[in-house]
Structures are given as C-alpha cells and as structure tokens.
Amino acid sequence: MSTKANRYAHQLMDARNHARLLPPLSASDELSLEDGYDIGKRILDASIGQGEVAVGRKLGFANRIISPKYGVNEAINMPIWSHIFESTVRYAEGNRGIQSLDGAMQPRVEPEVVFKLATTPAPDATMDELADCIEWMAHGFEIAICPFPDWKFEAVDAISAFGLHGTLIIGEPHVLSTATRRNLGDILANSSVSLSCCTEDAMTLCAAGFGSDVLGSPLHALWHLHQQLQNQTQFDPLTAGEIVTTGTWTDAYPVQAGQTWVTAFSGIALPGLTVSFV
Template sequence: MTPQAVLDHYDQGLLWPADRPLPIAADLDAAYQQALALRALRAARGERAVGYKIGFTNRTIWPRYEVYAPIWGTVWNTTLTRSSGGTGEASLDRLCQPRLEPEIVFGMAATPPRDATLEDLFGCIAWLAPGFEIVQSHLPGWKFSAADTVADGGLHARLLIGRETPVGHFATSAHALDELLGCTRVRLHRGDEFVEEGKGANVLDGPLHALHHFNHELQRCTGAPALMPGDVVTTGTWTDAWPLEPGQSWRAEFDAPFDSLGITLR
C-alpha cells in the first residue's frame, strides 16, 4: 500500500484490504520512511504537525500485541484537543477500532541536544499534563507487525491534553522527576466502573525514560524533523489500550500532585 492509500483509509475509517502485501514495509527503517511520506501528504493538504506520540513503551502489554519495542508517530493540530478544566470530549467519527490510553504528556520548551541525557531533557521540558490518546488500527483485530504500526501513522487518532502544569511544580531535577513519575499510579474508570490500574514505571521505567528513548530514535531517523519548542510528546499508555464506543465516559485518576482527566466520547 502506498502512503496515499494509507491516508485514504485513514480519512474514511476503513480497514486495510485483506489482500494487501505483507508486510507493508520490509523493516522499521523502511516503515518510518513511509510514515514520513504520509506526514508530507498531510502537511501538503494543510494539516500542521504539533508534536509526537510514542507507542508501545508499556512493556506489560508487549506480549498481547506482539510488538516488543517502542514506535513513534506524529500528532496533528487536527487530532489535538486541549482542556484545562479536567474533562473534554472527542469524536470517534471515521476512526477504525479505536482504543483509549491514559498517559502523561510533555510540552517542550527547547530542542534537545544530540545524545541528550535525562538532565538535558529535563531542561528542555516546559510542562506536564495528563492525557488521553485515542489510538486506532486499520488492521483487523489489532493484529500487526511493528512496521505496520509505524506505517499506519503510529496508530494515532486523537489526543486530549488536560491542564498543563510547569515542570518546576513537580521537581527541580531530572532525578527527582523520574522518581516521582515512576512511582505515580493511575486508576482508569469507564463510567463508575473501575477498569485497570497502571503506573508510570510501566513505560520504559518512566515517562522521562520514554522521552529519552524517543529523542534518540528521532535523531537517528533519516529525514525526521527535530523536536521543537512548543511540541507535545505523549509518552505511552500506563494501562492496556481499551476499546471505545460513542456515549462512553472515561476518567483517569492520577496520584497527586498530577491532575486527573475525564473524557466523553461521541
């Protein structure tokens, strides 16, 4: 499938055809080049890249999806919603097999240097916020290779970001922020029903480590744009990804001092 064919299926919310070539890309490096071609198509029609998502950072769910390393994709102005009031809405229209992921989002203040350390990255972060990423897969039953997920836009569909709190409110060093995030837990609810508990350490030992891994991978990817001031980076789900239906309400209750976040689906 060409990047244009992938984009057509994305726009229509359709599964990829059953007779598509397998795999869609020979390996992850080839898949990222396809993803960058897809990114160029979206930019050419007026969409604006506003950051990145990191996927499959949660090692506890690798065996369920048979993807055993993180991947990344682009977040767009057309897929991002901000809410400072602790709750927001999202449409599932034209999404394909959507699922929900609670996570922590970073806002970047500066471009990280090459081979940045955790402390370097800490100095490049402006704020943290709770987030819900809605992911989707255009392959039946969420069965895919890692390369498929990259070519499929990193599985990204929507991102809701809650209140953005300056990083200094949480910590004054990378070590302190890393420890805090690693031990923080989230309790995910669908309506009044408790669904699952997760913790920050699930995502490569903590969201700051996920950002560190992503920065390295982005810098080694030929043709990939650098992280820029103002970019958002969502660092991976703390729980499994849960199937969604219109009319549902979900809430992620993070330990203090992190805010909680709710979302209503339509």
C-alpha cells in the first residue's frame, strides 16, 4: 500500500491545489478505512513538509441522522476524522465574516461546535475528565469541500480527501466555567441550532439541528475521537492547544457567492454566526 498511498495522496493534493475534480478512489480500487487513514497520513506529512502547521482535528459524519444519507454502495454510519491546519482556520470577529469561495470545490456549509483543549487528556479519560481538559468552546462553520463529482463517494474516499475539510470559521470563543464543564454533555445534547440562507430577495430557514444528533452530544463526539486515536498509533493523540470541531448539527448545504448564512442557538449561551460568501 505504501507506493499506492503516496500516489493517491499526491493526486488528492494536486486536485485540491488546482480545484479539479477526480473520480473516487474506491471506484477503481478496493480500499479499507485503514488505507484511507494511511493516505491521510501521507497527506499530513507532505503538508507539514510544505510548511503547513497542524492545529487540530475535524470530525465528519458524526451526525447519526445525516451521515447514512452519504455513501454510494454503503451508507456511512461511523465518524471519520482528519487534521485541520493553521491556513484553513479563520476567526470571525464579532461573529460575522466574509469568506471567499475561490478554489473551493463544491462547497457546503455545516454548523458545528468547536472545542479548544487547555490540557492533554489522559488516555483513559472519561467524558467528565475530558470536559475538564477543555479551555473554551465556540460555534463554527465548517466549509466542507469535495473533489468527487456530485458529492458521491464512500467513507474511505472522504477520509483520504482531507476528511472533506475546506475551511473552519470559528466564532467568539467562550471560556468554560466549572459548572458548565460539569454539565457540558447534557447542555449540548439539549441544545438546538437553526440554519438560514439569505440572498438579496429572501431569507430562508434551511434546517434545524440538535446537539443530541452528534453522537449523543458534541462532548461525546470529542471522547469518541480521543478513544479512536488510542488505536491509531501512527497519529499523535489529542494534546493541549488543539482545536477540534465535532461534526455538523444539520445536513451540509451547498453555498454560493452572494449568499449569507446565519445561525441561531437555543438552549445554550452561544451566539450565532453570520457569514457572507463571495
């Protein structure tokens, strides 16, 4: 797999750099999920070699309601993850931003909750102990991109292709109090978000999503990633300072230049985001 993984990694990086679509890897080769992470590791190493700085991870397909809609021959029914980089993370001052779509392949928007770790969790950390490791949480828009035509792919393709990560736009971080950490899983599970699209002519409510759909709670999604990494020794475990975006609360919606996307939360003291695309 070594030579093949390198070849696929360079194909995917070239497609990303030139905003060019390519057939899913799975269409012409039998690949396991482990092969996908092997390709992802080659992409990580090559990216770092080119000067990129890995600053955290993203979870994909963590929404138990939405994820089975994806996959051609087999529904995607388990989360995947990939690295995010300093160059692909932005902060929206005042929870408002403008984002260029230049070079973004088939972009879609996903409303998520983002955590930053203040301390490194123990390998056997419980969810409560993991919550104690979090410095802040924030609302974020993951701008997912896809190099495969019509967003048709299998799980291994998504893993290989940067986890479909394009850009993460993070709103105002909220430092967690002791009381919030103690109840974080339940607070997030019982919260909801609305996602709306605005154009010059109208504002349309596109979706509502619930924290409980994200593996029961975004905190549980973080714990799931932490546990998975214990078995993927080719990758570093979660460490202090990392940013982790935990998966979309709604389906991923196509975005176009000229649109403004807006979110609002209920059940949690997180402000919504307003991002205009150009």
